[in-house]
Amino acid sequence: MDRKLAAPVVNAVVLRVSDRLETLLWRRSDDSGCWSLPGGFVREGESLERAMRRHLLEKVGVSDVAHLEQLDSHTAAGTHPDLWLVDVGYLALIPRGAEPALPPDTEWHAVGELPSIAFGHSIAVGTAHERLRGKLSYSNAAFALVPPRFTLRELADVYEAVLGYAVDATNLRRVLERDGLIAPTGSRRRSTGGRPAEEFRFTRDELVVSRPLAAFRAPATARGRGSAPSASTRRG
Amino acid sequence: MDRKLAAPVVNAVVLRVSDRLETLLWRRSDDSGCWSLPGGFVREGESLERAMRRHLLEKVGVSDVAHLEQLDSHTAAGTHPDLWLVDVGYLALIPRGAEPALPPDTEWHAVGELPSIAFGHSIAVGTAHERLRGKLSYSNAAFALVPPRFTLRELADVYEAVLGYAVDATNLRRVLERDGLIAPTGSRRRSTGGRPAEEFRFTRDELVVSRPLAAFRAPATARGRGSAPSASTRRG
DNA sequence: GCAAAAGTGTTATAGATACACCCATGG
């Protein structure tokens, strides 16, 4: 088999909310000293997701990855002339309050105030942000950004940090509780000068799509037709 | 460099609408004769998308790929013991009316009535269908499934084939025309016993996201704040 | 004129946004 092979690598846009929406960057020592996304090579037989988690743990000490999902893959030239890469991008979400012990060459940077960073990596951060923004609207994605118990105000703060505008905690609760995504725990938060806040939790610790996201929703009437009625079924 | 390398491969869920929603399958001759998705190896230095288009053209004669986007990537065992694969999945959309000359081992199959097919490929078809269904609701994705000119009835038929339920052509027009995705051409379709239909066209021939897809849309009041107002900005 | 298909306009309804008001606690 004289086929040319490639080295598979993974890298992640690691996002967390801590006042601001932040991403984890790692400073190259050998190169021009510019920042880049954490990641590395995939071992033979290793799944991509497993490789991603391994690198996040080994290289930047992040073990609290609450959600991990793929972004784009693309090919790239390697550092050596005869090395060819297939680069698989990931989005990783870290709960608020988890403070991993980072190595000295690794830091959190506010998304929107990124330092000098490889062009492709900058695009990846934008893609990840946009993806997360969308997921907040039709899933329980926020579960991966908050601690196990949280108040509505804290949850709204997370939404605001990601979306970039004010979110009404009242309406947030209405929507999420109606869809069964969050539930009150019964315990209350220590008061800070006002009425103590109820503590909530997410009912699932994995991503669940809660809303249809379908154009022109299925008609309420004439529902009980075939499982996949097609155009030709409708007429004639 | 003693690192183990992998062979990158691409494959596509090719979708088109022809009465039913259909996908293109290719019958393996060497193997157990079961069906699989079209695709193949990526050449050194070749981009993934370019490799995907090349295989669609060379192997199944499909050149009218109106839209191509990535799905998931994953690692897999190869046919040889020491061959290791990185498999990148794609979704390809073919306009209605384009009838590529398929090789004898390739056929269109109705999604939902798939023949014996590899498990992973079956999942990919489901993923692709779901992705397309979502995109119809917040983008002009249908442009890649219709010919350059079409009537509203034909467009609604495409939506129905993908969504699986009846779609009101009137409301479809209202939404798509308001968002600037379609526009009347001025010409009319030959009558078929009733009033001749206006012919429409999509205003863009590439994917455009037309609706926000953001939770708790930005408030109409208090709009002119910073580009990314954060939680801490809001109070205090 | 009649049937058939396309297009127009309007009403009803669901869902979310905005906001006024009440509650509970600390000082």
Place this chain on the structure above:
DNA sequence: CCATGGGTGTATCTATAACACTTTTGC
């Protein structure tokens, strides 16, 4: 008892689903 933040309820608004009605053609 006052200030502060949390929680409840509701009016408003908006987008769309549903559908009756009109228009335009072929026969």
